[in-house]
Amino acid sequence: xxxxxxxxxxxxxxxxxxxxxxxxxxxxxxxxxxxxxxxxxxxxxxxxxxxxxxxxxxxxxxxxxxxxxxxxxxxxxxxxxxxxxxxxxxxxxxxxxxxxxxxxxxxxxxxxxxxxxxxxxxxxxxxxxxxxxxxxxxxxxxxxxxxxxxxxxxxxxxxxxxxxxxxxxxxxxxxxxxxxxxxxxxxxxxxxxxxxxxxxxxxxxxxxxxxxxxxxxxxxxxxxxxxxxxxxxxxxxxxxxxxxxxxxxxxxxxxxxxxxxxxxxxxxxxxxxxxxxxxxxxxxxxxxxxxxxxxxxxxxxxxxxxxxxxxxxxxxxxxxxx
Numbered sequence: 001x002x003x004x005x006x007x008x009x010x011x012x013x014x015x016x017x018x019x020x021x022x023x024x025x026x027x028x029x030x031x032x033x034x035x036x037x038x039x040x041x042x043x044x045x046x047x048x049x050x051x052x053x054x055x056x057x058x059x060x061x062x063x064x065x066x067x068x069x070x071x072x073x074x075x076x077x078x079x080x081x082x083x084x085x086x087x088x089x090x091x092x093x094x095x096x097x098x099x100x101x102x103x104x105x106x107x108x109x110x111x112x113x114x115x116x117x118x119x120x121x122x123x124x125x126x127x128x129x130x131x132x133x134x135x136x137x138x139x140x141x142x143x144x145x146x147x148x149x150x151x152x153x154x155x156x157x158x159x160x161x162x163x164x165x166x167x168x169x170x171x172x173x174x175x176x177x178x179x180x181x182x183x184x185x186x187x188x189x190x191x192x193x194x195x196x197x198x199x200x201x202x203x204x205x206x207x208x209x210x211x212x213x214x215x216x217x218x219x220x221x222x223x224x225x226x227x228x229x230x231x232x233x234x235x236x237x238x239x240x241x242x243x244x245x246x247x248x249x250x251x252x253x254x255x256x257x258x259x260x261x262x263x264x265x266x267x268x269x270x271x272x273x274x275x276x277x278x279x280x281x282x283x284x285x286x287x288x289x290x291x292x293x294x295x296x297x298x299x300x301x302x303x304x305x306x307x308x309x310x311x312x313x314x315x316x317x318x319x320x321x322x
Contacts, residue, residue, distance in 0.1 A: 002075050002081065002082045002085075002087060002088060003086075003087040003088070004071065004072075004075065004087055004088035004089065004090065005087070005088075005089050005090070006059075006062070006089075006090045006091075007089070007090065007091035007092050008055050008058070009091075009092050010090065010091060010092035010120065010122060011055070011058050011059060011062045012054075012055075012058050013092060013122040014062060014065075014067060014122045014125045015034075015058050015061045015062055015065070017122055017123070017125070017126070018030065018061075018065055018125075019031045019034055021126070030061075034057070034061060037057045037060075038054065038057055041053045041054060041057070066128075067125055070125075070128055070131055070132065071090060071135065073132065074131075074132055074135035074136060074139065075088060075135075075139070077136065077139075078139050078143065080143070081116070081139065081142070081143070084113065084143075084146045085103070085113055085114060085115055085116045085142070085146070086106040086108075086110070086111035086113040086114060086115045087106070087115050087116070088115060088116045088117075088118065089104075089115055089116070089117050089118070090118050090120060091117065091118070091119050091120070092119070092120065092121070092122065093119035093120055093121050095121075096121065098119055099119050099120060099121060099134075100118075100119055100138065100141075101116060101117065101118045101119070101138035101139070101141050101142050102116075102117050103115070103116060103117070103142065103145055103146070104117045116139075116142050118135065118138055120134070129189075130191070132189075133189050133190050133191045134191055136183060136188060136189070136190055137176075137179055137180065137183065137190045137191050137192075140179045140182065140183060141175070141179055144175075144178075144179070144228075149225075149227065150226075150227050150228055151227050151228045151229055152228045153228060157171055157232065157235065157236075158236070158263075159272070162262075162263075162274055163263055163272055163274075166262055166263045166274075167232075167235045167236055167263065168235075169204065170204055170234070170235035170236075171231055171232060171235040173197075173200050173201055173204060174201075174220065174226070174231045174234060174235060175231055176192060176197060176200070177197045177201065177217075177220050177221060178220070178223070178226045178231070180192040180193075180194075180197055181194070181197075181220075181221045181222070181224075182224060185224075194221065197217075197221075198213075198214075198217050201213065201216075201217050201220070202217075205238075205241065205261070207260070207261055208242065211245075212242065212245045215244070215245040216241060216242070216244045216245045219244045219245070220244070236263075238261045238263070238264055239264075260276040260302040262274040266302070266303060266304035266306075266307055267294070267297060267301045267302065267303070268290065268293075268294060268297070268303050268304070268307040269304065269306065269307050271304070271306075273304035273305070273306075275304060275305040275306075276302050276303070276304060276305070277302070277303055277304070277305055277308045280299045280302065280303060280308065281299035281300075283308075286308060286311050286312060287299055289311050289314070290303065290307075290311055
């Protein structure tokens with residue numbers, strides 16, 4: 001059986017939450033049992049010794065309430081994991097966005113293998129079914145990270161902070177699609193269904209037509225051989241995502257207008273931009289000025305706010321000089 005441990009802070013919060021929930025339901029037995037074990041600690045142990053004793057009691061209640069078995073059951077589902085990691089540690093997440101999993105160095109130094117670290121909110125232990133789904137989902141992420149075929153590597157996604165945020169969100173969405181599609185095809189439950197994952201994907205690419213989004217999502221959902229490199233490539237390049245719909249939908253339903261999404265390259269300055277100028281075709285003078293420098297450019301190609309401002313300023317200076 002795989003070795004695993006829990007963050008004492010998480011155990012304490014989960015136990016206190018369970019006691020409060022029972023009290024709110026009018027059941028005080030758990031609270032009374034807890035105080036029968038905790039109250040004597042104040043009398044029989046020094047101030048320095050008490051924290052250790054409190055933790056022993058909290059661990060006993062945590063185990064008694066069946067939470068240890070829940071985690072064991074989730075880990076036992078993946079027999080191969082025991083050979084791949086040095087153990088598992090379950091810690092308390094700061095907030096919902098902090099939840100997730102990662103591989104960390106074994107601090108004991110006894111193994112060259114890494115440990116699996118899972119961050120959870122205490123409230124997840126209220127719903128045993130969801131907890132099982134959540135752990136299954138996160139363990140699949142870990143197995144991908146350990147897979148040579150997947151080729152995971154820790155790296156910054158994107159350049160500047162805004163770009164990192166956008167690329168990271170896209171990457172996470174693609175990876176979640178890859179994880180949950182395989183779990184569901186295996187006949188098991190996970191935290192995201194096909195439709196909910198499509199909605200997340202759709203929200204990232206509002207400029208795509210509905211037909212294109214459906215076609216692209218189908219390709220992603222059915223791809224059982226995605227890699228870290230391929231996901232990052234897609235997360236970083238809108239056009240490569242769009243090309244996934246090639247030959248999947250009729251020509252008349254394809255997106256005709258170029259899609260100007262945040263993080264794409266401005267065709268004029270070749271820098272990534274997050275602020276495209278809207279309705280540029282209506283500014284005839286600026287369009288004409290740009291075309292003097294870029295003869296093959298059209299308003300559909302778009303331009304960033306900095307480039308357009310530069311052309312407007314140059315025009316204003318020219319008029320002033322006259």
